[in-house]
Amino acid sequence: MAEPATAASEDPLRARAEDVVRFLNGEAPAEEVFNAAFLREIPAAQIGALASQIRHSGGRALRVSAVAAAADHSGVVTVELERSILQLRLGIDAAHPNRIAGLLVEANAPRSDSMAAVLADIRALPGTVSFAVARLGEGAPALLSAHEPDRPLAIGSAFKLFILAELARGAKAGERRWSDVVPFDRRSLGSGILQDWPQGSPMTLHSLAALMISRSDNSASDVLLHRLGRERVEAVLPMLGLAAPGRNRPFLSTHEAFALKYGADRSLLLAYVAADEAGRRALLPRLAATPLATLDPMRTGGSPTGIGSAEWFASSADLVRTMDWLRRQGGDEALRILAIAPGADTATARRFPYFGYKGGSEPGVVNMTFLAKRRDNGWIVATASWNNEAAAVSTERLGALMTRALNLSAEGS
Incomplete structure (x- = not known):
């Protein structure tokens, strides 16, 4: 060499x-x-x-x-x-x-940048984008910059914010404790680490939530969804401010979503898409019973699959309101968990005294959602979802745009 x-x-x-x-x-x-x-x-x-x-x-x-x-x-x-x-x-x-x-x-x-230039580059992305930067305060969030902020799109693993919110709500209400220990009894496909852990391993709710957010651990999210209750997670969505919570009923586990997208029985996805809410719920036992060994993400050749139907959906305005709820109501534990993995380069994250993140990606879908406190003690949310049903999307490309938006928002406005 x-x-x-x-x-x-x-x-x-x-x-x-x-x-x-x-x-x-x-x-x-x-x-x-x-x-x-x-x-x-x-x-x-x-x-x-x-x-x-x-x-x-x-x-x-x-x-x-x-x-x-x-x-x-x-x-x-x-x-x-x-x-x-x-x-x-x-x-x-x-x-x-x-x-x-x-x-x-x-x-x-x-060197010289502007939010207008970021918006122009956001609009130029192939596919569909919902983007927002908002200032948080005592009242409703105030949009500082946005592109189609009310358009619900697939958000990938950013749905785990909703599970975190229900866990935080229940802990604050005294229904559960972050230190409660439950057995590891749900396994999903990666990402994460728990898919390789022994069945029955004792886990605190806090550890599961930390892995779900910082490592996007799918098995951790499925355990929490089961322990907290699907209906409770569905019930918290309107509390968070989702404008169309019905898009997420039934609220899928990752195992169920993977069974729809990557299972050998392609009729399941067709049936799920054609069904009403009651019909979709009736399919859930079949999805949950699908062996993980039969699920192959490469069955679709890495192409976007079911991103308009077998997914979790939110607009950027929904995610702004969700992060604002977590800021106000989630408590210190939820905020600390969001700050474990910043999702941006160190130089950008260090511009903010607090920097929290959750995102998600799969073929045709990428979301990045940031909650940050500025040095003037003002809070902002920056979030974007990019969907393309015809081709893969670039996490690096969206990440670069979000880095620019965050740096432009760091000093106040």
Whole structure:
């Protein structure tokens, strides 16, 4: 494998900074830029995804504009992109070829951006999008920027916010405690980790909720849905402010949704779509009885399947109201759980004293929903759902747009 072209430079830190420019632009493989220990901790695919997100947000990397070296083979590097200024803390190996041993994104500030430009890019996405940024206060949320905010769309795993809300409501009402222990008795397909755990493992409701939100653990969400009660989760939807809660009745478990989308019996999906609510409920036992081993997400070739029918639905305005309810009524435990996995780059998250997130994705569907407290103590929600029944959608592309919206909203308005 070839060494980086700049390996012989007199200034190894600047040389590696130049290699970062090449890497961000897709002109150098990760193995040429980062050392083996770094890539064991953060695999090439993961660091490549970060580079793609930065590129989507800021454009191509243009140049290294500053290098502030420290004495320990590290320093702060400033890289100019087409639309932003990226500040990185780099650490490099002491010995040639001085590959990068540590990298931290400290800031990614837009050169010049506007919410109008973000909206234009949102509207240009192929398919259908519902987007909103709202300011939260004592009264109803106030929209700051929006595109089709009242249009319900498939939201993927963002439905887990509704289960979290019912858990928080019940804990506040004294019907249950976060520390209550229940057996792990529902298994679903990944994502998450619980699908590999022993049946019957004791779990607190808090641990299940934390995994459901931070790892989007489908098995955890199904256990909670069963323990809390499907009807109770359905009943909380109007309380959260969903304008069309009937779209989510019956409220599907992930196992049931996967049985509709990925099961061998394709007639189940057709029957479910054609049925009224009572008919759909009558199908639930058959869906729940479908063995997980028979469910194959690749049966559809990775194409969007049932995203307009066998799903969970909400508009961006619904999700703004849901996050506002969690802020006001969810309590400290729910807010701490939402903040475990920020869903955005570190530099963006650090601009807010509080930063909570839940999203979801599957072929043809991606949602990102953020609840954040600004340094002026104002609260905002930024949320977007992007659906395309004809093709896959890009989490990185939407993530870049949401990063821009969050940074534009960070200082108040």
